[in-house]
Amino acid sequence: MSAYQAFDNDKAIEYINNLGGMFPPDAQLNCYEFGDGNLNLVFRVTDQHNHSVILKQALPYARCVGESWPLTLDRARIEASALRRHGEVCPTHTVRVLHHNSEQAVTILEDLGHLKILRSELNAGRTFANLGRDVARYLATTSFYHSDFYLTPANKKALIQSFTNPELCAITEELFFDDPYQDTERNHYPDALSKEVDKLRHNTALKLAIAQLKQRFLSSPQALLHGDAHSGSLFVDDTTTKFIDPEFAFFGPIGFDLGSFIGNLLLNFCAQHGRISEASKRRDMHTYLLRTIDICLGEFDYQWQTLCEQHGTDSTLQAPGYTALFLRDVLQDAIGYCGSEMIRRTIGLAHVSDLDEIEDEQARLLAQRLALEVGEQLILNARSCQSKDACYQLIISVLQ
Ligand code: SR1
Numbered sequence: 001m002s003a004y005q006a007f008d009n010d011k012a013i014e015y016i017n018n019l020g021g022m023f024p025p026d027a028q029l030n031c032y033e034f035g036d037g038n039l040n041l042v043f044r045v046t047d048q049h050n051h052s053v054i055l056k057q058a059l060p061y062a063r064c065v066g067e068s069w070p071l072t073l074d075r076a077r078i079e080a081s082a083l084r085r086h087g088e089v090c091p092t093h094t095v096r097v098l099h100h101n102s103e104q105a106v107t108i109l110e111d112l113g114h115l116k117i118l119r120s121e122l123n124a125g126r127t128f129a130n131l132g133r134d135v136a137r138y139l140a141t142t143s144f145y146h147s148d149f150y151l152t153p154a155n156k157k158a159l160i161q162s163f164t165n166p167e168l169c170a171i172t173e174e175l176f177f178d179d180p181y182q183d184t185e186r187n188h189y190p191d192a193l194s195k196e197v198d199k200l201r202h203n204t205a206l207k208l209a210i211a212q213l214k215q216r217f218l219s220s221p222q223a224l225l226h227g228d229a230h231s232g233s234l235f236v237d238d239t240t241t242k243f244i245d246p247e248f249a250f251f252g253p254i255g256f257d258l259g260s261f262i263g264n265l266l267l268n269f270c271a272q273h274g275r276i277s278e279a280s281k282r283r284d285m286h287t288y289l290l291r292t293i294d295i296c297l298g299e300f301d302y303q304w305q306t307l308c309e310q311h312g313t314d315s316t317l318q319a320p321g322y323t324a325l326f327l328r329d330v331l332q333d334a335i336g337y338c339g340s341e342m343i344r345r346t347i348g349l350a351h352v353s354d355l356d357e358i359e360d361e362q363a364r365l366l367a368q369r370l371a372l373e374v375g376e377q378l379i380l381n382a383r384s385c386q387s388k389d390a391c392y393q394l395i396i397s398v399l400q
């Protein structure tokens, strides 16, 4: 097999058999495709002893739209390389790559099937005590070790080149920062939200803030990001937290991943108004989500400060007080990106099941309106936050 071809179950098995080494020689393999994501084929390959691996293959187009939206296969190389680099510095929270072939756009990964996707768990009202801490550790560690605070300028520039990911970045540039604020075919939302959408599109201050966020996304190669750190990119159980799917990885503003993650927790917060009818249970879930955000902001800040103190390599960047200044900007960015994630997931192309699967139409509309309002307020007020505590206070205040 050399020229690219999209796999079916049989081809996935043939590929693994030819590769060798994934299973014992006498293994009888079974395979099924279960990818329900936006972009790729995902197969689970299992032997008669229930050992299994995941084979992921990029398609030359965006699966959720079809062949009319061609998409580079190079994203598979970027994803496998990002997983390997993130896995080197943060193996505890990164899915393990077992094999990669750029020509076939195939990556074989450890099977995390014993864990659950965070989004579905939150939708079911389940909570994970370590989530905020673990995500903060992953985001702080992977960004610090791929930033100017640690890498030599020459190494960083070489890495920026190899992680240049223009087509996937273009998706984010358009879906996050363009579409929600314009009338485009890709957007979708109920007619009942037209008034709110119109209001967003006529808010000059908001559009200015979005322009700043987009500009930083385009031109701030601060560190190697995951690039798509939403709650569908996380596998969890009570003791484990693992990131998957960094095909949108590139060198960008550090606050982008943190903001995407917190934005997804806040989308779930809004959605719980239409999901949990019992007031005390809803309050518990809300308290959990806010506590997780608080822990995540605090731990991210602490980890970054500690890593800079213990492993920072650039003497100029170690000037007293500079890390704190840098982190203040990162956190402000995070709040802005958090708000833009909330808006684009409510009215843009790619929605979240947290909101869309609320059964009652009126309850769904209320949750969607809240998500738009919270997103807008966070974007407008992000630059007023001077510390992690101020970020948290802002979040609390816009939810009231
Ligand atoms: C066409 S891709 C739509 C969305 O799915 C991915 O997971 C990213 O979040 C992207 O914006």
Ligand code: MG
Residues within 6 Å of the ligand: 037, 038, 228, 233, 245
């Ligand atoms: Mg994905």
